[in-house]
Amino acid sequence: MRSLMCLLFLVIFCSVQMTSSAVISIGSAQSKCCGKEITNVKIPVKLVKYYYWTSSICGRRAIVFQTKAGREICVDPESTWVNGHIDKVDKRTTV
Incomplete structure (x- = not known):
């Protein structure tokens, strides 16, 4: 059960990181x-x-x-x- 919770946390953490990176790259492209x-x-x-x-x-x-x-x-x-x-x-x- 504990390993399942760790895996779920890792998946959520990675998806948040990918989402925030996409916003930054779109913003920098618009500034050019x-x-x-x-x-x-x-x-x-x-x-x-x-x-x-x-x-x-x-x-x-x-x-x-x-x-x-x-x-x-x-x-x-x-x-x-x-x-x-x-x-x-x-x-x-x-x-």
Whole structure:
């Protein structure tokens, strides 16, 4: 009887841990969306430290450039200058 109670407790504990982890991961994915603050203004490539794509659950996909000062700027991936910046950042980080 005691081992059954221990097993039940373990199952409940694990399910609570899995549920709380899922909420955190959903919350962090939503925080990686860009609202209407997507810009087309060209950012100097020397200021860009790295970039990442916004989450696939966002209403509009965008690229986020993080500057060396730590500022995150949402840019339109369809802008002509963005691909050049991505290539330069990729070359800089792989070398």
